[in-house]
Amino acid sequence: xxxxxxxxxxxxxxxxxxxxxxxxxxxxxxxxxxxxxxxxxxxxxxxxxxxxxxxxxxxxxxxxxxxxxxxxxxxxxxxxxxxxxxxxxxxxxxxxxxxxxxxxxxxxxxxxxxxxxxxxxxxxxxxxxxxxxxxxxxxxxxxxxxxxxxxxxxxxxxxxxxxxxxxxxxxxxxxxxxxxxxxxxxxxxxxxxxxxxxxxxxxxxxxxxxxxxxxxxxxxxxxxxxxxxxxxxxxxxxxxxxxxxxxxxxxxxxxxxxxxxxxxxxxxxxxxxxxxxxxxxxxxxxxxxxxxxxxxxxxxxxxxx
Amino acid sequence: xxxxxxxxxxxxxxxxxxxxxxxxxxxxxxxxxxxxxxxxxxxxxxxxxxxxxxxxxxxxxxxxxxxxxxxxxxxxxxxxxxxxxxxxxxxxxxxxxxxxxxxxxxxxxxxxxxxxxxxxxxxxxxxxxxxxxxxxxxxxxxxxxxxxxxxxxxxxxxxxxxxxxxxxxxxxxxxxxxxxxxxxxxxxxxxxxxxxxxxxxxxxxxxxxxxxxxxxxxxxxxxxxxxxxxxxxxxxxxxxxxxxxxxxxxxxxxxxxxxxxxxxxxxxxxxxxxxxxxxxxxxxxxxxxxxxxxxxxxxxxxxxx
Numbered sequence: 001x002x003x004x005x006x007x008x009x010x011x012x013x014x015x016x017x018x019x020x021x022x023x024x025x026x027x028x029x030x031x032x033x034x035x036x037x038x039x040x041x042x043x044x045x046x047x048x049x050x051x052x053x054x055x056x057x058x059x060x061x062x063x064x065x066x067x068x069x070x071x072x073x074x075x076x077x078x079x080x081x082x083x084x085x086x087x088x089x090x091x092x093x094x095x096x097x098x099x100x101x102x103x104x105x106x107x108x109x110x111x112x113x114x115x116x117x118x119x120x121x122x123x124x125x126x127x128x129x130x131x132x133x134x135x136x137x138x139x140x141x142x143x144x145x146x147x148x149x150x151x152x153x154x155x156x157x158x159x160x161x162x163x164x165x166x167x168x169x170x171x172x173x174x175x176x177x178x179x180x181x182x183x184x185x186x187x188x189x190x191x192x193x194x195x196x197x198x199x200x201x202x203x204x205x206x207x208x209x210x211x212x213x214x215x216x217x218x219x220x221x222x223x224x225x226x227x228x229x230x231x232x233x234x235x236x237x238x239x240x241x242x243x244x245x246x247x248x249x250x251x252x253x254x255x256x257x258x259x260x261x262x263x264x265x266x267x268x269x270x271x272x273x274x275x276x277x278x279x280x281x282x283x284x285x286x287x288x289x290x291x292x293x294x295x296x297x298x299x300x301x302x303x304x305x
Numbered sequence: 306x307x308x309x310x311x312x313x314x315x316x317x318x319x320x321x322x323x324x325x326x327x328x329x330x331x332x333x334x335x336x337x338x339x340x341x342x343x344x345x346x347x348x349x350x351x352x353x354x355x356x357x358x359x360x361x362x363x364x365x366x367x368x369x370x371x372x373x374x375x376x377x378x379x380x381x382x383x384x385x386x387x388x389x390x391x392x393x394x395x396x397x398x399x400x401x402x403x404x405x406x407x408x409x410x411x412x413x414x415x416x417x418x419x420x421x422x423x424x425x426x427x428x429x430x431x432x433x434x435x436x437x438x439x440x441x442x443x444x445x446x447x448x449x450x451x452x453x454x455x456x457x458x459x460x461x462x463x464x465x466x467x468x469x470x471x472x473x474x475x476x477x478x479x480x481x482x483x484x485x486x487x488x489x490x491x492x493x494x495x496x497x498x499x500x501x502x503x504x505x506x507x508x509x510x511x512x513x514x515x516x517x518x519x520x521x522x523x524x525x526x527x528x529x530x531x532x533x534x535x536x537x538x539x540x541x542x543x544x545x546x547x548x549x550x551x552x553x554x555x556x557x558x559x560x561x562x563x564x565x566x567x568x569x570x571x572x573x574x575x576x577x578x579x580x581x582x583x584x585x586x587x588x589x590x591x592x593x594x595x596x597x598x599x600x601x602x603x604x605x606x607x608x609x610x
C-alpha cells in the first residue's frame with residue numbers, strides 16, 4: 001500500500017468546529033483548546049475567524065484568542081478571513097496563515113457570501129497579493145468540491161480550474177473540501193488524480209466530513225494519491241448544518257489513530273489529545289462523534305508516531 | 306481505482322446486531338426486520354443464532370423467526386451455530402447457511418466459548434462434514450483477525466493458517482472479523498494480500514466494526530484487494546461490548562451508500578433500507594450510529610445500483 005510516510009494534520013475544531021456548535025463557548029475555553037492542541041503536537045490549528053461579529057457573533061473574540069495563545073516554535077496558527085478587512089485584522093493578530101473560502105458551486109457560493117465564484121476569486125487574488133508582501137501564507141478552501149446540496153454533482157474539471165486559478169494568483173495551498181459529506185473514495189481518487197497533474201502534492205490538502213460515514217475512506221483514497229495534508233476537528237466538533245442529526249468534520253483523534261495504525265507519522269501525542277477531547281465534550285455538554293475517545297487506543301503504541 | 310464491480314452485502318443486524326442491543330425485541334419485530342431487509346434486496350441475512358437460550362435468551366425465538374420469514378427467491382438465510390446441537394436445530398429450521406465462529410486469539414476463544422482454538426477447528430470440521438451431506442453451506446467467522454483486546458496483535462500468518470485449515474475441512478467462506486474494531490487499512494491490506502495467495506477471492510469475506518471510525522476505510526482497503534463480500538448491520542445495530550459508548554458493526558446503509566457512490570452494484574434499494582432503518586431506531590428506542598439514515602442520500606441516483 002503506497003501512502004505518504006508523514007501527514008500534516010490541521011485541527012479546525014476551534015473555528016470550523018465551534019462555529020457549528022450551538023453551545024456558546026467561553027474565550028478562556030477556546031484558548032485552552034488551542035493551547036492543548038498545540039501542546040499535543042498538532043502542527044496547524046485553525047484558531048478563529050476574522051469575519052464580522054455581526055454575522056458570526058461566536059467568533060467575535062478572535063483577536064483576544066490570538067493574543068492569549070502560547071505559541072510553540074514551528075506551530076502554524078490559521079485565521080479564516082472573508083475579505084480584505086478580515087485580512088487586515090488577521091495580520092494584526094499575528095496569524096501565520098489566512099484561510100479563504102470559495103465554493104465550487106455557484107449556487108452555494110451565492111447563498112454563502114452573496115458573491116459569484118468569479119468575485120470570490122478576484123477577492124482571493126487581492127488578498128494573496130497583499131499577503132505575499134506581508135510574508136503571510138494563504139490557503140484556499142474550495143467548498144463543495146465533491147458535490148453541492150443545491151446543484152448536486154460538481155464537474156471535477158471546474159474544481160481543478162478554480163484551484164489552478166487560485167494557485168496562479170498566489171494561493172499556496174488548496175484544500176478540497178467536502179462541505180456536506182457527499183464524496184466517496186472513487187470520486188476523491190478521480191479529483192485528486194486530476195489535481196496532481198497541475199498542482200504540486202505539497203500544496204494539496206483535503207477537508208473531509210463524515211456526514212455519511214465515508215470520511216475516513218475518503219482520507220484513505222486521498223492518501224493513495226499521495227495527499228499528506230488533512231483537516232479534522234478534535235472530537236469531531238462541528239456537526240452538519242444541512243443535516244442536524246448527522247456529523248460534520250472527521251475527528252482528529254480518529255484520523256490520527258488510523259494514520260498511526262498505518263505507520264504514518266504525525267508528530268501528535270494521541271494520549272494527550274484524548275484528554276483534551278474528553279474535556280471538550282464536557283465543555284459543549286453533549287456527546288461528540290469521534291470514536292477513539294470512546295473506545296480508547298487499539299494498541300498502546302498508537303499513542304505516538 | 307481497481308475495485309470489484311459487484312459486492313454481496315450480508316446484513317447481520319437481526320443476529321449480531323440485536324444480540325448486542327440491551328432493548329428486548331419482540332419476535333414479530335425481528336421477523337419484520339428480516340422481511341424488510343430481504344424485500345429491499347439484501348441478498349444475505351444473518352437471521353438468528355441457534356445457541357442455547359440459557360446463554361443467549363434474546364435468541365430463543367430462532368425457530369419461530371425462520372418459520373415466519375417470507376423467503377424471496379435467491380435470498381440466503383443464515384443461522385449462527387455454536388455446536389452440533391445448534392447445527393441440528395438450524396438444519397431443521399431450514400437455513401441456507403450456518404455460520405460458525407472461532408477466535409484467532411487463544412485467550413479470547415477461551416473466554417468466549419471455553420474451548421481452545423484447536424477444539425473449535427475440530428468442532429467446525431465435524432459440522433462441515435455433516436453440512437456437506439445435508440447440502441448446507443458453512444461459513445466461518447474468524448474473530449479478532451486484526452487484534453484482540455486481551456492479546457493485542459495477532460500474527461497474520463496464524464490467522465491465514467486457521468483460515469486454510471477451515472477451508473480444508475469443508476468451510477466454504479471465511480469471514481475475517483475485526484471483532485473489537487482494531488484494524489486499520491494497512492493491516493487489512495496486508496492480511497488480505499496473504500489470504501488471497503491460498504484462498505479464492507469469492508470465499509473471502511470481511512466483517513468490520515466502526516469502533517474507532519476506520520470501518521469504512523477498512524472496507525475500501527479490502528475492496529482494493531478484490532474482496533467483494535461484506536457484513537454490516539442495518540443502522541449500525543449492535544454496539545461494542547468492550548467499549549459501551551463506542552459503535553460496533555458498520556451500518557448497512559452507509560456501506561451501500563459508499564458502494565453505490567463508487568459505482569459498485571449491490572442490488573439493494575437504499576431508499577427502502579432507510580425506511581426500515583428509521584423504524585428500527587424507533588424499535589430499539591435510542592439513536593443508532595449509521596449516518597446516511599440521518600443525512601439522507603448524497604445524490605438521488607444512489608438509491609439504486
